Amino acid sequence: xxxxxxxxxxxVVNDEPAEVAFxxxxxxxxxxxxxxSLTGTKHGCELGECGTCTVLLDGTxxxxxxxxxxxxxxxxxxxxxxxxxxxxxxxxxETFADLGAAQCGYCTPAFLLAAEALLSxxxxxxxxxxxxxxxxxxxxxxxxLKIYEAxxxxxxxxxxxx
Amino acid sequence: xxxxxVIGKALRKVDAVAKVTGATKFADDLAFPRMxxxxxxxxTEPHARIISIETTAAASFDGVQAVLTGRDLPIxxxxxxxxxDEHALCVDKVRFIGDPVAAVAATSEETATAALDLIxxxxxxxxxxxxxxEAVAHPEPRIHxxxxxxxxxxxxxxxxxxxxxxxxxxxxxxxxxxxxxGSTHLPMEQHAAVAMWSPDGKLTLWTSTQxxxxxxxxxxxxxxxxxxxxxxxxxxxxxxxxxxxxxxNHEIAVAKLAxxxxxxxxxxLTREEVFYCHRGRHPTLMWVKTGVKRDGSITGMHFxxxxxxxxxGSYGVASTYYTGALQTVTYHVPRYHxxxxxxxxxxxxxxxxxxxxxxxxxxxxEVHLDKIAEQLGIDPAELRLKTxxxxxxxxxxxxxxxxxxxxxxxxxxxxxxxxxxxxxKLPEGHGVGLACSSYISGxxxxxxxxxxxxxxxxxxCDRSGGVTVFCGSTEIGQGSDSIxxxxxxxxxxxxxxxxxxxxxxTDLTPVDLGSYSSRVTLMSGNAALQAAERARQILAxxxxxxxxxxxxxxxxxxxxVFDSRDSKRGMAFxxxxxxxxxxxxxIGTVGSYxxxxxxxxxxxxxxxxxxxYSYSACVAEVDVDPETGIVRVPTIWIAHDVGxxxxxxSVIGQVEGSIYMGLGEALMEEMTYRGDLKVVHKIxxxxxxxxxxxxxxxxxxxxxxxxxxxxxxxxxxxxGQGPLLPVMPAVANAVYDxxxxxIDEVPITPEKVLKALKRKQKGELxxxxxxxxxEIPWPEPVRVPTPWEGGDGKAVARVHA
Numbered sequence: 029x030x031x032x033x034x035x036x037x038x039x040v041v042n043d044e045p046a047e048v049a050f051x052x053x054x055x056x057x058x059x060x061x062x063x064x065s066l067t068g069t070k071h072g073c074e075l076g077e078c079g080t081c082t083v084l085l086d087g088t089x090x091x092x093x094x095x096x097x098x099x100x101x102x103x104x105x106x107x108x109x110x111x112x113x114x115x116x117x118x119x120x121x122e123t124f125a126d127l128g129a130a131q132c133g134y135c136t137p138a139f140l141l142a143a144e145a146l147l148s149x150x151x152x153x154x155x156x157x158x159x160x161x162x163x164x165x166x167x168x169x170x171x172x173l174k175i176y177e178a179x180x181x182x183x184x185x186x187x188x189x190x
Numbered sequence: 191x192x193x194x195x196v197i198g199k200a201l202r203k204v205d206a207v208a209k210v211t212g213a214t215k216f217a218d219d220l221a222f223p224r225m226x227x228x229x230x231x232x233x234t235e236p237h238a239r240i241i242s243i244e245t246t247a248a249a250s251f252d253g254v255q256a257v258l259t260g261r262d263l264p265i266x267x268x269x270x271x272x273x274x275d276e277h278a279l280c281v282d283k284v285r286f287i288g289d290p291v292a293a294v295a296a297t298s299e300e301t302a303t304a305a306l307d308l309i310x311x312x313x314x315x316x317x318x319x320x321x322x323x324e325a326v327a328h329p330e331p332r333i334h335x336x337x338x339x340x341x342x343x344x345x346x347x348x349x350x351x352x353x354x355x356x357x358x359x360x361x362x363x364x365x366x367x368x369x370x371x372g373s374t375h376l377p378m379e380q381h382a383a384v385a386m387w388s389p390d391g392k393l394t395l396w397t398s399t400q401x402x403x404x405x406x407x408x409x410x411x412x413x414x415x416x417x418x419x420x421x422x423x424x425x426x427x428x429x430x431x432x433x434x435x436x437x438x439n440h441e442i443a444v445a446k447l448a449x450x451x452x453x454x455x456x457x458x459l460t461r462e463e464v465f466y467c468h469r470g471r472h473p474t475l476m477w478v479k480t481g482v483k484r485d486g487s488i489t490g491m492h493f494x495x496x497x498x499x500x501x502x503g504s505y506g507v508a509s510t511y512y513t514g515a516l517q518t519v520t521y522h523v524p525r526y527h528x529x530x531x532x533x534x535x536x537x538x539x540x541x542x543x544x545x546x547x548x549x550x551x552x553x554x555x556e557v558h559l560d561k562i563a564e565q566l567g568i569d570p571a572e573l574r575l576k577t578x579x580x581x582x583x584x585x586x587x588x589x590x591x592x593x594x595x596x597x598x599x600x601x602x603x604x605x606x607x608x609x610x611x612x613x614x615k616l617p618e619g620h621g622v623g624l625a626c627s628s629y630i631s632g633x634x635x636x637x638x639x640x641x642x643x644x645x646x647x648x649x650x651c652d653r654s655g656g657v658t659v660f661c662g663s664t665e666i667g668q669g670s671d672s673i674x675x676x677x678x679x680x681x682x683x684x685x686x687x688x689x690x691x692x693x694x695x696t697d698l699t700p701v702d703l704g705s706y707s708s709r710v711t712l713m714s715g716n717a718a719l720q721a722a723e724r725a726r727q728i729l730a731x732x733x734x735x736x737x738x739x740x741x742x743x744x745x746x747x748x749x750x751v752f753d754s755r756d757s758k759r760g761m762a763f764x765x766x767x768x769x770x771x772x773x774x775x776x777i778g779t780v781g782s783y784x785x786x787x788x789x790x791x792x793x794x795x796x797x798x799x800x801x802x803y804s805y806s807a808c809v810a811e812v813d814v815d816p817e818t819g820i821v822r823v824p825t826i827w828i829a830h831d832v833g834x835x836x837x838x839x840s841v842i843g844q845v846e847g848s849i850y851m852g853l854g855e856a857l858m859e860e861m862t863y864r865g866d867l868k869v870v871h872k873i874x875x876x877x878x879x880x881x882x883x884x885x886x887x888x889x890x891x892x893x894x895x896x897x898x899x900x901x902x903x904x905x906x907x908x909x910g911q912g913p914l915l916p917v918m919p920a921v922a923n924a925v926y927d928x929x930x931x932x933i934d935e936v937p938i939t940p941e942k943v944l945k946a947l948k949r950k951q952k953g954e955l956x957x958x959x960x961x962x963x964x965e966i967p968w969p970e971p972v973r974v975p976t977p978w979e980g981g982d983g984k985a986v987a988r989v990h991a
Contacts, residue, residue: 051300067219068212070428072378073461080378108212117210125206128843132667133209134216134378134428139871159884167874168378168429169667171850172884174843 265940273503288466356490356525362482379428401704465874493958512547515798550971556919596833623923632709634799646700655764721781819940852917934959
């Protein structure tokens with residue numbers, strides 16, 4: 029198995045074209061972490077149960093542990109590493125940091141990306157819509173409440189800025 | 191009260207930016223050139239003798255670099271000196287499904303996994319034990335050959351005054367039985383570790399542990415290495431909750447494999463394996479009998495607990511004592527008898543989960559009091575207010591209570607929840623319930639006996655104006671790194687983000703015992719406070735000379751050192767460091783903290799004492815659907831006496847996280863087992879082990895009660911665990927208020943509610959819960975006269991007839 033020949037694909041990772049070679053059985057999660065050294069994407073089960081490995085694939089949240097790397101040829105992948113631009117945090121990152129929405133921080137990249145996808149589809153979500161959008165992501169530290177507040181505050185700030 | 195610039199403010203945590211950018215390196219994020227991957231072969235038998243292990247085929251498999259079995263690691267270990275009952279890999283016996291028997295290191299994880307299939311283990315099955323009751327009934331075959339007889343690991347019997355006589359003085363005497371199902375921590379991060387061996391004889395281990403100091407000791411012991419040649423670095427934990435507080439077999443296995451291969455070796459447990467590591471809440475059966483006067487005052491209490499410990503000792507001896515220790519720190523119990531037993535069973539080992547041994551008895555006690563209040567016709571909030579332990583007092587079991595804000599906490603939640611208009615007055619199906627709790631701010635005694643500090647800090651002042659704090663404490667998401675920065679910044683008058691924090695590295699940082707027992711803010715905080723005050727004294731001396739101002743008149747604030755009578759007369763903090771450095775050389779100080787001596791001197795007095803106790807009161811509102819039995823919790827009101835917030839946002843975050851975890855335990859979380867023998871974990875996965883999602887989480891209204899405790903840094907007490915404790919009984923009491931059935935067991939699942947409702951309809955006892963407590967061969971009690979009987983904290987000598 030260790031001698032299995034690699035496949036090579038081209039895709040866009042965090043707005044930059046990338047070519048990556050990997051064993052064909054690898055998941056997007058493994059390709060990101062092991063072959064592209066993007067360890068900001070975490071894992072909690074590798075079975076599609078916890079949402080911790082959420083990334084955006086063509087703008088839509090996916091569980092990267094359930095997506096084969098091979099399936100991402102020609103597609104756009106966005107990870108937490110791309111959220112801060114030019115040394116400045118994304119508004120969601122600002123509010124997560126300021127309100128204490130990240131405690132251990134392990135599930136945080138996934139929540140940030142799921143929230144980003146929500147806000148781009150629905151810039152002014154209600155509390156209920158936030159809960160619905162984040163229901164696939166588990167967090168064991170915060171009880172989610174600070175996460176809701178951070179999403180709401182970021183939405184408010186992004187709205188004011190737009 | 192002096193004005194604080196940092197303390198109490200809702201500041202960002204020092205690691206917040208790293209966490210929101212994905213920059214934080216957790217253990218599995220580490221990778222090194224030529225790194226090997228380790229997998230463990232785990233037992234498929236619940237209880238069996240190992241007849242043989244054949245590893246030749248695995249060892250010669252392409253890509254495999256080393257294979258280990260128990261013979262390679264014969265030295266036992268365990269977190270407590272009295273329970274050194276684990277091996278990195280089982281030597282001659284396996285004790286639960288999931289017990290590791292062999293380890294493989296290979297060039298890829300896939301290769302290591304494939305090689306496991308080539309290892310052949312021959313087992314001779316032994317009768318398995320599935321529950322504590324079974325363990326009591328079946329002393330043979332013994333799971334371990336030590337303990338208090340048969341399959342009983344530990345028996346405790348402590349009596350403070352004549353409890354039976356006390357109970358008899360009550361106007362009413364009530365007995366109740368409760369069961370608390372086991373649950374697990376479920377940190378989002380799976381445990382991971384990387385070991386590296388250097389040819390100069392030095393081992394480095396990065397691991398997601400809450401207790402690098404204890405891992406350091408265990409690794410050095412088992413691998414027979416000089417401790418000075420072992421470096422343990424705790425990586426930031428992706429959640430711990432007590433589940434990463436033991437030294438683990440996988441940590442020792444990768445260390446040994448790194449030594450054998452000379453290459454870095456990594457292991458990351460699968461989610462299934464995390465369930466086997468466990469060390470979670472002990473399933474606990476409890477019986478309590480209390481005598482109470484008509485006015486609600488308690489005359490005596492007798493409490494029994496039976497803990498299902500699983501396959502190993504872990505923290506279990508301490509857990510057993512903890513099921514009896516803290517009943518006395520909330521309400522005045524003048525005479526108290528505690529009997530606790532821990533059994534070995536063939537299931538994943540139990541240990542410390544958030545609240546360690548105290549959520550189970552707290553559930554029992556608070557529901558028991560709810561029933562007593564109803565029997566007496568007293569409002570349960572009033573009943574509790576009448577029986578509160580006074581501040582600055584000694585309990586029957588010699589725990590020293592300092593600041594005590596429970597009365598204020600009760601008043602806050604009673605008012606906030608509109609309790610008086612809701613209790614027993616809401617329409618059928620809706621109810622409110624109240625419960626209280628207390629928790630330790632760190633244990634008074636270390637795990638292994640010694641007279642050294644529990645926490646140490648070194649502090650370096652740089653001529654740039656930057657300050658670095660070195661401390662062994664471990665960041666597990668609770669904010670311990672930030673606490674160090676805030677306290678040092680407050681004392682030195684600088685920006686906390688000018689403080690660099692180096693933690694949890696046994697080569698670089700002074701020992702802190704670890705992130706457990708809610709000890710870190712109080713203990714490492716006090717150590718940091720002392721180091722910072724010493725540094726301020728040195729800087730003030732030299733700044734004062736230069737400014738020609740008496741040093742005691744200097745203020746440290748806003749990055750400056752200045753005359754408190756003339757703020758223009760001053761200098762930048764960095765300049766003060768430079769003057770001091772020019773005069774004295776490099777500026778560094780140390781601080782350390784050792785808890786006060788405990789008052790109890792009897793055997794068993796080591797568990798329970800703490801420098802300070804936090805207090806919480808909680809009201810839960812529930813909706814119960816009588817058709818489905820589903821309990822929904824829209825809102826929880828919680829008041830927590832934290833002494834003083836070091837960071838109010840972090841404190842509220844800990845409270846909300848505790849409520850969340852308590853809600854999970856109240857309604858759904860259970861570590862249950864299936865199969866004919868009831869020893870196979872019931873689907874160890876995040877999907878099937880139910881925990882609250884955003885859709886189940888309730889609203890939380892938090893009130894912080896700040897009554898500074900003289901033993902806490904700036905008066906701070908714990909917050910990470912205490913607020914979890916009252917949630918389960920508050921929900922159970924609210925369910926009773928809603929539908930008048932008693933669920934004397936957690937989790938309160940729809941099935942149990944429906945069964946109790948059915949019994950109610952049939953006119954039977956409207957209750958779901960255990961109905962008996964087994965006969966246990968209790969030892970002769972340790973008898974300790976109470977303080978009000980003139981006791982001195984010592985046990986009376988045993989009289990032999």
